[in-house]
Amino acid sequence: MNIEEYIASGILENYILGNCSSQEQQEVECMSHIYPEIREELTNLEVSMENFFMEQQVAPPVDLWDAIAQEIDDEPMMAQTSASINENEADSAVIPQKKPTRIAPVISLISAVAAVFLGILYLNTTKKINTISDELSTLSAQNASMNDSLSRTVAALEFKSSLLTFVTDPASKSIYLKGIPGKYPEGNVLVAWNPTDNKVILNKGNLPQNPPDKQYQLWAIVDGTPVDLGVFDMGDQETLLEMKPVSGAAAFAITLEERGGKPTPNLEELYVLGEVG
Structure with missing residues (x-):
């Protein structure tokens, strides 16, 4: 088996990106255990992609959580309502009312913001993955073309060497x-x-x-x-x-x-x- 041709075929990149079939996945895993060169190339590709995604990750706005915390602090913890029980009575009673709260809307706001953030992160990551996949495909094609050109050059040199040996043969x-x-x-x-x-x-x-x-x-x-x-x-x-x-x-x-x-x-x-x- 030609290890260089197998690496240049692009199957390792598709394996990392999850774009290969279950049969191809088993094949890559099997080949990586058999051939150290494939295992090393697979590790290098995984590290390169992980570093790329870490560099491209999008951080949430710095004032997002401060705004949410301020929203919560501005809410009254308890409202009181006094009612006159009897104008002629000397004492009056203050009846505590049910605690109003806006925690649910705040949680909904947090969920909406998180959903938007995750959506943006997903779209950005998907775009980067597609870009990397296209670049890897281009590099694989270029690598295959270079290998083909190199093979033709080596074959031509071997042919010329055999011709030179023939011409210089005393029997010729x-x-x-x-x-x-x-x-x-x-x-x-x-x-x-x-x-x-x-x-x-x-x-x-x-x-x-x-x-x-x-x-x-x-x-x-x-x-x-x-x-x-x-x-x-x-x-x-x-x-x-x-x-x-x-x-x-x-x-x-x-x-x-x-x-x-x-x-x-x-x-x-x-x-x-x-x-x-």
Whole structure:
């Protein structure tokens, strides 16, 4: 399993955000126990998200609780009502009344304020989570693209290294194809051919740029008969090309043919030719 590709897939971010299926959740938990790299990456992501949410949390207004406390202190603890029982009586009685209170409205106010605060916090947190999720998806895509580019580069370097090893192999023959007088006398192309494994490597040399509707075609002359070894363009970035294998070659030649190549060469478009020494 490729651990780097698994981490770059974005499944760890979805696991932390709760966006993955139960099967994916079990998979992440299992993989994190098997591979220390996945467990470490998962821990780093959790810490990063926790730090981000702590930095983005919204504090309630500083005067909110002072205002609520003041509202409670302003309420009378008890109201008294005096009534005259008898104007002729010497004494009068004060009858305590039921204690009025506004605690319930205050509690409702606190609940409403808390609900609004939690709503704002929820919307803000959801927005931040969506932003983080989008950023993580972008980073995952960029990481996957970089890994793909790196893989292609490594493959190209390995191919060039194998070509260099082949060209320098004592069993390989180097055939220099020279320009045809009257057509392209300054032509200079190198073909490396190994008669043991029949492998053919072409160094395109200094051939002129081919038209869009045509391609160069490499030929091997075997028992006096041209054998097709493939087509190529001078506009390609690659200088060294691995062509079709051949055995018993006595010479190599290059002609300019219609795009895709021909079964037999057009000798009027013969550019370079070289015999196997």
